[in-house]
Amino acid sequence: MEIIRSNAGVLLDGLTTTILLTVLGYLGALVVGIVVAIFRVSPIAPLRAVGTVYVEFFRNVPLLSLLILVAFGLPDAGLLLPLFWCGVVSLIASGSAFVCESVRSGINTVSLGQSEAARALGMGFGQQLRLVILPQALASMVQPLVNVLIGTLIGSSLCSAIGISEITNVTQQLNIKYAEAVLLFLVSGVAYLVMALGSGALGGVLERRVARSSHQRRQVQA
């Protein structure tokens, strides 16, 4: 325990970096993933193709490979990003593929008749999505999107491989110094567990809120 106490500062810094990687990676993945999902359901065939290729690439390449490609490949291509941002970019690329598929499957739960009715009323593609489809798809998207959040958190541990001092990396450094693998990884493991459980609980609250508001819609009777 002495090891933990005397290294509390670096451990906390590592934890903060992990949280930053996760939050930035996830928010970016949400934005990019929703855009790619819109590509994938759009009536324009080339956009659908771009969306499909994007998803199939980033979903099927290991995050570790992505991290190394971004960290060591981009400088070769003349783009020098700080390591932290290499991590964020990789997490966004990987996470967005999964966000896209969660959003798309949510969209697919809305019956075809809904978009036909919207089209028959003269709505454009954007109006159909915004006014009719997405509000109905939201409830079934919450849990899969929480899964992506947890995936991003767990995945951020791989950023240690490219030398970002997040919690796993810090733990490894301390292990090299003290050779206390079990204790150290128990501590960082518990940190991940607590954060993941927190994300899951947050998702539960969100899901109940979305479900309640659609339930209320059915209950409000003049």
Next chain:
Amino acid sequence: MSQSGDSSTALVAIRGVHKFFGSFEALRGVDLDIASGEKVALLGASGSGKSTLCRCINRLETIASGSIRIEGTELPQEGKALARLRADVGMVFQSFNLFPNYTALQNIMLAPVHVRHQAKADAKQEALQLLDRVGLADKAESYPGELSGGQQQRVAIARSLAMHPKVMLFDEPTSALDPEMINEVLDVMAELAQAGMTMLVVTHEMGFARHVCDRVCFMDAGQILEQNTPDEFFAHPRTDRAKDFLSKILTH
């Protein structure tokens, strides 16, 4: 031919339309004119192509060949021009397709506000009038899940009317309803017909076709086999297929 003369005045002019689902030819060269103010019933057995034809008119289904013109203008392929055209063509579906996340009132206001850019207050006032017209003035704040099938379909009709369509397409509007709710919907449609709306009605309600419509088209295997006034069609069907169809549905 008289048909080409008609097409200049017809509100909807359908010529030589073919439609395939895979290798199945759902429409095999359909010609049909609907004049302004005319009420046309499309009859026929399941799979005869009547719903498909109805859905081609606002391009929910694309056609393989032929032409469909509305007020003399060929249906646009896609994009904004198609959306504009659809705004002028009302459609009522078998399964209602109301938006469950909006109230009856909001369902009716949605397209006038977002597609026609009508002021909210005006749209609301008109929506309330339409709800009153379909006999549901007290259901403005109800969500579709709280309404019966017949009530939902009447809201769906009001939703289409709010766009001031030039023509209304009804795709089996009462087929998904319990028997006791069919008449409340047919009454609304009859009132609409009376008011002069141009209507194409795909239906199995022979009473409605007979008493409300000006013309009956009988479809079989992707073609219109017979067109006539309702009285003539029901009294003296000319083709064997029509005789067979009528004998099957009218004996019970």
